[in-house]
Amino acid sequence: MQVAFNKMHGAGNDFIVLDERAGSLGLTPAMIARLADRHTGIGCDQLVLIAAPDHGSDDVRVRFFNPDGSESGACGNATRCVASLLAGQGAGPDFRIRTDGGLLAARVLEDGLIEVDMGRPGLDWRDIPLAREADTLHLPLLHDPAGCSMGNPHATFFDHPADPAAVGPLLEAAPLFAERANIGFARILSRERISLRVWERGTGLTLACGSGACAAVVNAVRRGVTERRVAVEMEGGVLGIEWTGDGRILMTGPAVISFTGLVELDDYR
Numbered sequence: 265m266q267v268a269f270n271k272m273h274g275a276g277n278d279f280i281v282l283d284e285r286a287g288s289l290g291l292t293p294a295m296i297a298r299l300a301d302r303h304t305g306i307g308c309d310q311l312v313l314i315a316a317p318d319h320g321s322d323d324v325r326v327r328f329f330n331p332d333g334s335e336s337g338a339c340g341n342a343t344r345c346v347a348s349l350l351a352g353q354g355a356g357p358d359f360r361i362r363t364d365g366g367l368l369a370a371r372v373l374e375d376g377l378i379e380v381d382m383g384r385p386g387l388d389w390r391d392i393p394l395a396r397e398a399d400t401l402h403l404p405l406l407h408d409p410a411g412c413s414m415g416n417p418h419a420t421f422f423d424h425p426a427d428p429a430a431v432g433p434l435l436e437a438a439p440l441f442a443e444r445a446n447i448g449f450a451r452i453l454s455r456e457r458i459s460l461r462v463w464e465r466g467t468g469l470t471l472a473c474g475s476g477a478c479a480a481v482v483n484a485v486r487r488g489v490t491e492r493r494v495a496v497e498m499e500g501g502v503l504g505i506e507w508t509g510d511g512r513i514l515m516t517g518p519a520v521i522s523f524t525g526l527v528e529l530d531d532y533r
């Protein structure tokens with residue numbers, strides 16, 4: 265079965281976007297892992313499925329999968345990409361996107377950037393989830409990270425001395441995290457600007473992580489080291505993050521189609 269796909273990226277965080285609105289493609293975790301392989305597949309940080317809306321609703325349902333085949337409740341950069349794709353197909357400019365992490369509102373702005381309301385962060389240890397009760401503002405790990413959920417689990421380190429590529433795999437799988445975690449390495453540049461690298465659960469180091477940027481700002485604000493509106497510099501680009509007065513996280517950034525293609529899915533079964 266030949267299937268059309270879009271290859272997209274948001275600030276260098278790249279995605280295979282497949283459309284299941286006309287029917288299931290029958291993907292398995294093993295097939296997702298093969299499609300995500302950068303040498304023998306299409307290659308991506310996440311595979312994104314646009315699914316048929318639930319019965320009786322107009323919302324689009326979107327699911328996110330990592331290259332190891334695991335599923336995530338949230339992916340900020342891919343959510344912007346889906347909104348941009350739907351806008352290119354004539355919908356919008358306002359969208360409601362249903363994810364496992366919550367119903368998200370997305371909007372194409374006049375300058376072409378996409379804004380997504382990522383909802384409220386989960387600040388309780390059960391939200392992340394942690395394996396045992398702990399203070400999420402000071403997780404019981406070396407170098408004092410803070411944790412929160414953005415629909416997926418995050419921990420943010422400030423000024424961690426080690427190389428993220430070296431410590432990322434160990435921290436992602438630390439027993440404290442009941443479902444593993446995305447690990448952010450932040451540096452405070454000013455009260456309105458931080459730099460961030462993210463070791464993503466099920467993926468590894470990426471050029472940008474939207475939900476990781478949101479989590480880093482939430483944790484920086486909780487620690488009192490930034491304002492509520494912060495530019496987050498990552499290797500692939502800058503995202504604007506704001507934790508609004510009513511507790512919601514707004515994320516603004518780019519979404520780009522790199523190319524469109526056809527894939528013979530049976531070759532990946």
Ligand SMILES: N[C@H](CCC[C@H](N)C(=O)O)C(=O)O
Nearest residue numbers: 336339340341416473474475
């Ligand atoms: N790149 C994504 C996050 C993917 C999350 C995934 N790695 C997980 O939670 O398992 C983002 O822009 O938010």
